[in-house]
Amino acid sequence: MTQPTTPISRRSILRTGAGAALAVPFAGSLLTSCSIKSSNAAPANKAVTVTSYGGSYNDQLTKTILKPFEKKTGIRSTLLANTSLAALKTQVQSGDVQWDLVELTAPEYVQAVKEGLLEKFDYGIISDKGLPSYAKAEYGIKYLSFLFVMAWDQKHIPDAQAPKNWAQFFDQGRYPTKRSVYGQLSDSSVLEAARLAEGVPFDKIYPLDVDAALRYLAQHPGRDKLIYHTANQEPVQQLTSGEVTLSTSFNNRINAARKDGARLNFTSSNAVLAGDYFVVPKGARNKEAAFRLMNFMSNDADAGADFDQTTNLTLANTPALAKLPAAVADTLPTSPKMADSILVRDDTWWAENLKATEQRFKLWQAGS
Amino acid sequence: MAGGKLTMPLAAAAPVQACATPRGRAFRVRGAWLLLLAPIAAFDAILFLTPLGTLVSSSTHNQAYERVLGDPLVIRSLINTLEISAVSTLVTIVIGYLLAWVIWRSSALMRVVLFALVLLPFWTGVLVKNFAWAVLLQDNGLVNGALQGLGLTDHPLTLLHNRFAVVLGMVHYLLPYAVFPIFAALAAIDNRLELAARSLGAGELSVFRRVILPLTVPGVSAAGLLVFIISTGFFITPVVLGGPGDMMIANQIDFYAMELTDFAGASALALALTAIVSVLVAVYQRILRAGGTHEVG
16 A cells, blocks of 8 residues: 655665765666767767756856857757766766757866866967966866855845844844855855854955864854754745745856846955856767867857846856946945955865865754 | 576476476576566666675775764663554554554445545655644644644643654655554454354353454554564654654764765664664565464464
8 A cells, every 4th residue: 555665765874975876877878889989970069958056147158158068059059957976087087968059157066187187278279368377277178156144134234234144144243133044165255254254354264273163153143043054056046936035156147136026135345256166077978069069158148248238147267358348347245346345265275175075064053 | 588488488398308307407597587687687686786785885984884883872862762663553553453453343435435534644645744743743833733722731732843743744655554454453353253152141242352452463463563674764754753762763873964964973873773674674575474374273
């Protein structure tokens, strides 16, 4: 009468990352022979599979970059939302690489290079004319700069009473509510935010004193006042549903929600400037198409300007910046006007300390 | 098809040899039947044993066991898993027993209705159920709204992202797994036993305590163990309804694989979980067998 078969096997094997991770190499080994053959037979590279973070950002990427790219070159793209270093590693190790262009955070980029998971970028196909010097790397392009910001729900916190710095953001007396913060550290700067709240100047943040940051968070606002999100679109959902009134987020996500009519706002003051890389996994089937897309992203002024204007993020595309009206240029993460009020995230420190700090933060979240 | 053809000539030839070696005949027929299992065995080998082998070999790299078992976060998740599973099992069994009892005592029509009510959530995805609870339990959700509307509290209670919410979500999922075995145990009771007890002067409570309850103990133990085994593998519910202090072992495996990209560590943890569950399954089957003889006797 009952059907006791599914839950045990599905949960313990498929749902866990390890189960999936270890099932894939096996399936991969069965498929490798056919996939190599098919890619040899079709060298045209008429398609490219791109993997990013989903939500409003994926819509913006499709509209401003991928569609114009297809119009110009005839190369179609599939945009997925489940980017992860773990999945990239599994695909490369199994020899069954499904993705061609993958978004990674800066520390993940360093780790992927160290583990030999990436293809070298072909700057014969990608012209580096439009690329700013910080963006060009051997195995990838730091194609995007964004701001890690504090955001609030305007229905409960009018802009006049909104936090202007992290000390106010974490102040329990000022806002006796819950705050949602990013539960992972790979591209979130919640620990930096805690140090800034304590009054540490920008140039003394790194090397990051993790214990001091956690001590601060335990006192302000207190563990029970923090809830954690794991997906980038979650804060928007949590803020609009009223689950929380304050959250960390990224400037483009809040902007997109505002354009959709959500009553949210954020401040760029005390924001943390960080960036993501696009990389090509070793053995990607359409790497040539991927490089052509990177070339388009870095050099096409119209598409780049449309991207910057739509997202309020800086694309690594210098010609695009020249096309932007000053009012937009001043709001971009890389605008010189903001340089004094934002912290630049130290990718080198994070690349070396990410894993240990993730474990430390997780343990702290769990109550130790 | 092939198996069927193969059995026929064996069976036909058997009588000739049967007189000489009766044991040989039995052996041959049984051997032929085993061939029928070949597709399943192949399926199992490809889809279960091979990945399991990969898991085992992966777990031996980089001193995975040492690292994982020395990680305070893992110890904490193991303790969490045992605690949460034990509490969820206890609550599920108590509520499940009551439900099974009510269904057992109901008229035929009412039984259909009640079974439908138990089955409906059983067929609903766990993710849907969990998010429904998240919506109900949040600070400005329906439950807190009702509590404040009734004047029972003047500020929202923290009902979400804690142990309470996890257990609630799990019990909701697990209930059918307890109701059916317990109902089966109740339905197997000869109702003349109750009549006999009453004729000897036993009251309602006494009948339950001295007749019904002992007879359903095997059913309850089987249900309890089944529910506990399922509980140990929960992954989504602690993520959606729990706080960071409610991480279970499956979440820890996810953290090792996805965040730390430490596949060796994740494999070691997955095998540890598999070992624990395997022991429990073995115990479960013993109880089922014991339960079977009990009902017959």
